[in-house]
Amino acid sequence: MAELQKDPVTRAQFIVMGTVGTLVGAVLTIPPVAFMLSPTIKTNFLGQSDVPDDWHELGSVFEVPSGTPKLYRVEFPQNQTYNGEDPLLGKGTIMNAVLVSWMDGEIPSALENASQGGLSASQIEELTSQLNVMSNHCAHLGCPVRWFPDRDEFLCPCHGGIYDINGGLIGGPPPQGLYYYAFEIREDGGIYVKHEFTNGEPWVV
Amino acid sequence: MIARIRAWALGVGQAAADWMEVRTGVVSMLEHFLYEPVPKRGMWLYTLGSATLFLIVLQFLTGILLLFYYVPTTDEAWNSIYYIMTEAYFGLLIRGIHFWSANVLIVVVGLHMLRTFFSGAYKAPRELNWVVGVVLILLVTVLAFTGYALRWDAEGFWAWEVGIKIGSYTPFVGSYVATFLLGGDTVGPATLSRVFAIHVWLLPALLAPLIGIHLYLLRKHGEFGSEFEYTKRLAELRERKQIEEYALYEEGDESPRE
Numbered sequence A: 001m002a003e004l005q006k007d008p009v010t011r012a013q014f015i016v017m018g019t020v021g022t023l024v025g026a027v028l029t030i031p032p033v034a035f036m037l038s039p040t041i042k043t044n045f046l047g048q049s050d051v052p053d054d055w056h057e058l059g060s061v062f063e064v065p066s067g068t069p070k071l072y073r074v075e076f077p078q079n080q081t082y083n084g085e086d087p088l089l090g091k092g093t094i095m096n097a098v099l100v101s102w103m104d105g106e107i108p109s110a111l112e113n114a115s116q117g118g119l120s121a122s123q124i125e126e127l128t129s130q131l132n133v134m135s136n137h138c139a140h141l142g143c144p145v146r147w148f149p150d151r152d153e154f155l156c157p158c159h160g161g162i163y164d165i166n167g168g169l170i171g172g173p174p175p176q177g178l179y180y181y182a183f184e185i186r187e188d189g190g191i192y193v194k195h196e197f198t199n200g201e202p203w204v205v
Numbered sequence B: 001m002i003a004r005i006r007a008w009a010l011g012v013g014q015a016a017a018d019w020m021e022v023r024t025g026v027v028s029m030l031e032h033f034l035y036e037p038v039p040k041r042g043m044w045l046y047t048l049g050s051a052t053l054f055l056i057v058l059q060f061l062t063g064i065l066l067l068f069y070y071v072p073t074t075d076e077a078w079n080s081i082y083y084i085m086t087e088a089y090f091g092l093l094i095r096g097i098h099f100w101s102a103n104v105l106i107v108v109v110g111l112h113m114l115r116t117f118f119s120g121a122y123k124a125p126r127e128l129n130w131v132v133g134v135v136l137i138l139l140v141t142v143l144a145f146t147g148y149a150l151r152w153d154a155e156g157f158w159a160w161e162v163g164i165k166i167g168s169y170t171p172f173v174g175s176y177v178a179t180f181l182l183g184g185d186t187v188g189p190a191t192l193s194r195v196f197a198i199h200v201w202l203l204p205a206l207l208a209p210l211i212g213i214h215l216y217l218l219r220k221h222g223e224f225g226s227e228f229e230y231t232k233r234l235a236e237l238r239e240r241k242q243i244e245e246y247a248l249y250e251e252g253d254e255s256p257r258e
Helices: A011-045 A121-130 B002-024 B026-034 B043-066 B077-086 B091-118 B127-150 B154-168 B174-182 B189-221 B226-250
Strands: A056-060 A070-078 A092-102 A131-135 A146-148 A153-155 A169-171 A181-185 A190-197
Touching (some): B043 B091, B043 B189, B077 B091, B127 B189, B154 B174
Antiparallel strands (some): A056 A190, A092 A131
């Protein structure tokens, strides 16, 4: 083979061609790939989110009943493609269904002694530790779960995931319990949530 | 009279075909493209590939027509499909063909794969065509799935959500797959744009050349599988043995072996 090669490539030519080839290849591939993957780069590497990092009011701790969860809907502002922060682009929103329940369905003693006028720091701390604020998306494939009062369980209609009132996994294919929102309870008893999850990422919502 | 008209029409047709053949070679090209020997047993099963190709072409044609009305935005996607179904002339028919032929395509492509498997048509030297076929069946499945989401109705939305969730379980790169498909970390306008781009541009752009390669390899190696080849090989073996026996006979051995 070697003797057939009329114009042998010198080391210098090889290095120049290799460098130029790499540069041209990079110029041709990096922009389209980065263009296509920009949401992945922004979300996974830069930690950005489509939803601003703000607290949104859900309701009040005084509304959450014993023995059964309460369903809230919260509309988070969303900045995605056409819904940017620029006023010309307009604002979009994404609706989330949030399930709120007391730990094991029992109203904490701190709430029984509390008045709607104001909660103390210790009461807030106890209530926070006793409140479940969960996404209604099944941890398996994201279908919406429903509360079945006669069974005291959340059931997923798609593949039969079963969760208890705390969102803990009882059975079925889900790899974990329901996703918990980051939340805080304020002095007036208001429950506030962020579009942040403390035990995994449900996606989509 | 009728016989004369028929003869005249035949003559004109022949002349037109000859004219085209001389200038473009299209007649012989079509002959080469349309005719392929297949085993007599189960010969109808060998039409499944052509049926698949026909359905894919139908998808392309009706898909292009639907693009004249479809609006890929979260606010308008479902409305535009409703408009196609209720207001546009023959919209129900065009969309119906797109929808039902997509469903039939999945079945036919599956049967085509089964036929290829059971007739042994994946064996050497057709392994590469089998691999191309597997990639094609995956592309068709993803096309069907993305088409599902484009309706942006409850069913399509939830199906796409399930799809994204399945993608998020990909080992090591699950979260990257999910954010790529979502166009962010939540479902929204970017998600539908991506589904649209994947369904209408990316996947057909991958599908078309792969179909070309699939057909080229089919023409190169033939469609039939092991059964046909086995018969051919047996015939060749018999012929070779016969030649050897005659050679022995000519050399002076007057009792050729059975």
